[in-house]
Amino acid sequence: MNSSKHGGGMGGGMGGGGGMNACYVYPIDPAQVPALDPNPDMIFERGIYMNGSMTMDDGRNVTIWGFTDPAEGGGMGGGGMGGGGGMGGAFPSPPMRVRQGQVVQTRLTVDMMMYHTIHHHGIEPEFRSDGVGHISWDVNGTYTYQWRPAHAGTYFYHCHTNTVLHAEMGMYGALIVDPPEGPGRAFENGPSYDLEVIWAVDEIDSSWHTLSWDAGTCGGDVGLNILNPDYFIISGVDGNQSALTDPRVAVTMNMGQRLLIRYICAGYLPQQIRFGGLTAEVVASDERPLPQSFLTTQINAVSAERYDCIIQPTQAGIYTVEIDIRHWITGQVLGTCTYAHYSHVKRLSCNLKRTINGQSE
């Protein structure tokens, strides 16, 4: 595939900074672009935004980047993880939802002077549809990825250009593949559910959120080896207070209903989710059914793992689910998200413990 060190020609001035000096990004080689199926079952259009913002509970605005759905005027999507976000676009990015076996095309348009890709994490397509720049190319202009999901489950998509920065900046969204019979079952012939929620649990280091899209690509220490998060979020909602009432995170369910939790460890740091005394049946991970589902009250996860869990409360009451975000070296808990279930109403919150150089404040 075409591969080259891109050394110039990039314009500046947009959110995300300029890019005159990006290195190790790889323009599309038209001669190597594969033909597309002329009759796809589903087409997703995605643009990008680099000027989003998220107002945290402490009143601070943090810059967010993400993908837009041009057909929806900037990208508020349904399906459970249509995020919030201020100007620019939704955060998390608009979800994709398809059915197992459909031929899908994702058309990414990058109309700014920069590069991005879409990697459909968990989808294993032809390599030029995998969205990994150094193996195929990064996108400036328009490129269409093609794939046909063989397995139902919980995926997500994210940018794979300067990934360490772009994914942390918020360039991700949920990707749900339903079984052939459609929503309502976790996978083909799998367990049923009545309602679902996507919890993409992530951490934000706001000191990274002033960098340009190509930060560090040509060398120089921009601090991308050190992640010291100061915000903890769930599906784009600040866990400090907002998640207590935000309907994008909170779930209302009745006794007897079966809730499918699509849990995505969307950050880079290890997490532990505890279901507040409720017992979850874990039925799948990384969109593969487990040979034997298991019952648990907690799950440890590392970056990008997904777990599909079914909860069916048998008793009304108040439950508190907690998600710890832990330091990747010391294991110290950096922040804890708590989630309360009041009778038939669930609420979520996050409490932050700042950690500076491994020491709690």
Next chain:
Amino acid sequence: MKRRDFLKASSAGFASTLLAGGGFLSWKSRAYATNVALTYYITHGWITQPDGVSVYFRGYSSSSNSLQVPGNSFVVQQGDTVTVTIHNRLTTTHSFKIDEIVDSGPIAGGSSTTVQFQPSTAGSYLFYDGHNEPYGRLVDLHGAMAVMPLGLDNRVYVGSPTFVQQKFWVFNQIDPVWHSNIRNRAIPSTPFTPRYFTINGLSGRPPGAPGHVDPAIDAMHDHETAVHGHVGDRTLLRMLNAGLATHAVHTHGNHMEWLTSNGQIRPVVWLKDIVPLDGNKGVADVIFPFEAPPDAWPPTSTGIYAMHLHDEMTQTAGGGLYMFGALTDIYFE
């Protein structure tokens, strides 16, 4: 064992030849145990990192005038009598240790020791400097040992899924401040803050970068690190983490069959595209099945796919340089 000289480095007049380690020995099963003899030389030197910074390392090297990180990994069989002779060419005390199997005890500077053991349990093991833990291990005094089940050449343990080839992926994280402290015989007093991330002692060199395609430098093209195969070439990946950070190992192209974690056989095999690898000597065995990428349309059986750690800080070097960290590529040929 194929070795490659890829860098001449010097420190205070000591010229060393750096050899990439972490490789795999071709190996055939036997119906009987035998004697295996190995020799390591504890040496030191400097390795230039992707951003041009030279960092001090120590290694279990294959000769007294080389520096090799990690040390040559090796494969034995259950019941073999393994004899390891370690010559400590430095002035500092070190050791050779495999948890639950062997511990040489202190090997004073300038001295030599021979240890002998008979591994009884199949699996993947880290050998490392257990003296003054974890510092010797972190400055790259480590390597990997595989113990094959008696008489089997295609299973991780009796009854495991089968494989047709195997590799070691030994990960480490490098804090140059700690390396400097250790060189100066000081206990590091700062939080461990890695700036470089390696797989089998190497890091990525993407297309266009100096050293790209050079198997002595580029983890994407080191034949002992990059994975090559055709559909059906089920590949066992023995993943060991000498460093302190928890990793999330992510393969593109295929989900992995997750067989073991920290020496324990998992009760059922999960298919995962992310497998956790604990810090501080974490171990996981997985099989990359080399099945046709399941979601390709139209179907295909060839292509190149990435393996990288999803704790993405590990994909950097010196605080930037994305793709110059712990990653490699998987080639469907």
